[in-house]
Amino acid sequence: MQETVLSFDQVCYHYKDGSKQVNILKDASFEFVKGKTYAIVGASGSGKTTSLVLAGGLDAPKSGRVLYKGEDIMKIGTTKYRRNDVSIVFQSYNLITYMNAMQNVISAMDIAGIKVPNKKEHALHILKALGLSEEESKRDIRKLSGGQQQRIAIARAMAKDVDLILCDEPTGNLDQETSEGIIKTFVNLAHKENKCVIVVTHSKEFASCLDVQLCIKKGKLELL
Amino acid sequence: MIKNAILSLKKSFGKTILLFVLMCIIANLVIAGLSIKSATVKSMDQVRLSLGSDVTFSYNMMSFMQDRDKGQAMSEVIQSITIDMADQLKDLDYVDSYNYTVSANVSSDDIDPVSMQAQAETSTDTGSMRPDMGGESSQSDQRVMMDNYDFSIVGNTTMAYLSDFTSENYVLTAGRLLSRDDIDSQYCVIETNLASDNDLEVGDTFSVTTTDEDDNEVVVELEIVGIYEIQTSSSMGNMMSNRQNPYNQIYTGLGVAQQLSGSDSDITSATYYLDDPDHIEAFKELATTSTDIDFETYTLDANDSIYQSSISSLENMENFASIFLGVVIVAGSAILCLILILTLRSRFYEFGVFLSLGQSKIKIVLQQLVEVGIIAVLAFGLSLGTGKMVSNVVSGILEDSTSSQGGVMMEMPSDVSDMSSFKGQGNKGNMFNQAMSAPTDASLDVSMTTETVIQLAEITGLICLVSVLIPSIYILRLSPREILVKKEG
Numbered sequence: 001m002q003e004t005v006l007s008f009d010q011v012c013y014h015y016k017d018g019s020k021q022v023n024i025l026k027d028a029s030f031e032f033v034k035g036k037t038y039a040i041v042g043a044s045g046s047g048k049t050t051s052l053v054l055a056g057g058l059d060a061p062k063s064g065r066v067l068y069k070g071e072d073i074m075k076i077g078t079t080k081y082r083r084n085d086v087s088i089v090f091q092s093y094n095l096i097t098y099m100n101a102m103q104n105v106i107s108a109m110d111i112a113g114i115k116v117p118n119k120k121e122h123a124l125h126i127l128k129a130l131g132l133s134e135e136e137s138k139r140d141i142r143k144l145s146g147g148q149q150q151r152i153a154i155a156r157a158m159a160k161d162v163d164l165i166l167c168d169e170p171t172g173n174l175d176q177e178t179s180e181g182i183i184k185t186f187v188n189l190a191h192k193e194n195k196c197v198i199v200v201t202h203s204k205e206f207a208s209c210l211d212v213q214l215c216i217k218k219g220k221l222e223l224l
Numbered sequence: 225m226i227k228n229a230i231l232s233l234k235k236s237f238g239k240t241i242l243l244f245v246l247m248c249i250i251a252n253l254v255i256a257g258l259s260i261k262s263a264t265v266k267s268m269d270q271v272r273l274s275l276g277s278d279v280t281f282s283y284n285m286m287s288f289m290q291d292r293d294k295g296q297a298m299s300e301v302i303q304s305i306t307i308d309m310a311d312q313l314k315d316l317d318y319v320d321s322y323n324y325t326v327s328a329n330v331s332s333d334d335i336d337p338v339s340m341q342a343q344a345e346t347s348t349d350t351g352s353m354r355p356d357m358g359g360e361s362s363q364s365d366q367r368v369m370m371d372n373y374d375f376s377i378v379g380n381t382t383m384a385y386l387s388d389f390t391s392e393n394y395v396l397t398a399g400r401l402l403s404r405d406d407i408d409s410q411y412c413v414i415e416t417n418l419a420s421d422n423d424l425e426v427g428d429t430f431s432v433t434t435t436d437e438d439d440n441e442v443v444v445e446l447e448i449v450g451i452y453e454i455q456t457s458s459s460m461g462n463m464m465s466n467r468q469n470p471y472n473q474i475y476t477g478l479g480v481a482q483q484l485s486g487s488d489s490d491i492t493s494a495t496y497y498l499d500d501p502d503h504i505e506a507f508k509e510l511a512t513t514s515t516d517i518d519f520e521t522y523t524l525d526a527n528d529s530i531y532q533s534s535i536s537s538l539e540n541m542e543n544f545a546s547i548f549l550g551v552v553i554v555a556g557s558a559i560l561c562l563i564l565i566l567t568l569r570s571r572f573y574e575f576g577v578f579l580s581l582g583q584s585k586i587k588i589v590l591q592q593l594v595e596v597g598i599i600a601v602l603a604f605g606l607s608l609g610t611g612k613m614v615s616n617v618v619s620g621i622l623e624d625s626t627s628s629q630g631g632v633m634m635e636m637p638s639d640v641s642d643m644s645s646f647k648g649q650g651n652k653g654n655m656f657n658q659a660m661s662a663p664t665d666a667s668l669d670v671s672m673t674t675e676t677v678i679q680l681a682e683i684t685g686l687i688c689l690v691s692v693l694i695p696s697i698y699i700l701r702l703s704p705r706e707i708l709v710k711k712e713g
Contacts, residue, residue, distance in 0.1 A: 058580060058705040082704075083582020094577045094708065098235030099228075107228060111581045156581075 379481020
């Protein structure tokens, strides 16, 4: 039996729009296991990104629980959870602009307290595996393409060596070829390195390449 | 964290330079404020030390002037200080040493006084003091004739602490001064002009004469054990007679002076040398509470009024430095705070990324503090070199602005000098001159001390802390989602 990494247990989330309450998630429950890739698809405003934000501990559900390996992430502590247990790849890459690719990766390792003999070499190795040369890894990231920046964001997520990787529209700004390369990377991470990869995407093509496809209907996570 | 801070500083070079320049300005102004503040405190200490830690016990002439009836003779009213009274004070706390003084007026058949007229002729090349010119010199002749005594005897317990000698206004040229061992001896110390005019040397003797209350002649033979030279005399201009001429002043032991004054229980004044100038007020308080001396009739004078007036401009400067320092700290913190708030707003996205990676908010704030701290350390280092120049400029401006107050203070001496001559000793006038020369002649010493450097470090640290923590409150309130959503928006 495969190990459950992340569970949504009766998760509710809403926000106020003036005097009106907008419900995003309502009693959403689902279990994500190791070694599989998940795609959450749906229309804009359906709650895809909110699901990812809650899964990543960037916000707290209004009710219900988000469990990491059976433990409520609020009890773990969201900062600690984000530091040690989860990696998030954002649509807009969210790289630190005053650092180069290698420094961005090392910075994530430092925050997570990853201990490797040579952090520089380790970071360059991950970046190289994602197709970035040493010269590109040391170049000002603002001079790199969107695809390269997205690969740096993925490298940063990989460098933390956690079981759960969350991605928000990772191929949204990328061309077909680069997108395919990135999809392949996620699949490999799940299948070869036994990670749980959850991807939020509006691309049905991308979603179809992943193991499980989910959608949000009436605030609930459901299999497509 | 430190690595990230250095990377951030390198990348945002413009912002780093702006903060560096601002911090340099703040640090230089803080140094200027601190240096002036410490320099004024130092100067006040110097003034205090130049006046010495001595307190003189004497008859309260101010009270006498207010209370006496018209036409009443001074001798009828003035009550002498007794040795018993003076002894009560010498054993109080804070007293390191003491000196009793007895003054007497004498004449001599063996020696001639250094005459004021001869002195006037030799001391100036101008004709203003010549007898044949009339005017002042004629009046001077009349004054000399009014007094029968040509010499002034000043008997002391010891000459070791006399301010004229300690300040090197009077310099011993031969022999020695009188000590406590000479208290009942017939030894004396005379001025070099008196000695040379009368061909006297150490070891020579001469007699002095006075009359007691019953008009009996009292003759005492004195032996010279020391000769001193007056470098400058502050009381030259106030001489009414030969005996008021400092050249005709003869220092003896207390016993001889008491014999000549006709009383072995009375003294003219007593001076107490305290262990610290700061204890003057405590000593006065103790004297009032623990002795039976009537301090309406007698007074303990530490020259405080002169001290207060001479340091008033320094106190003004110290107050200015304190206000200046406060303004610099508040304004510096506010400007730095505003700049950091503006720059932090552009860094929200970066904070959001760090938070999403699991960095704690405290560490994010600490990184800001490290960044500002690194700039502050560099600015601090540079300011140690440039601060002295700024201090000199600011102190120069302040000295110019306060110099007018010095002119007002210089009107004080005539009163003090008059009071001192009343007491029969010339020390107070000299002390006043020292007090006045200490703060006014020398410019403020604004050199940086270790204390100033430590204070600068503390103030710089405080400014950095305040200017980072205030904008950080905003960061600490935000959730990573809010920050990242703002970016996405």
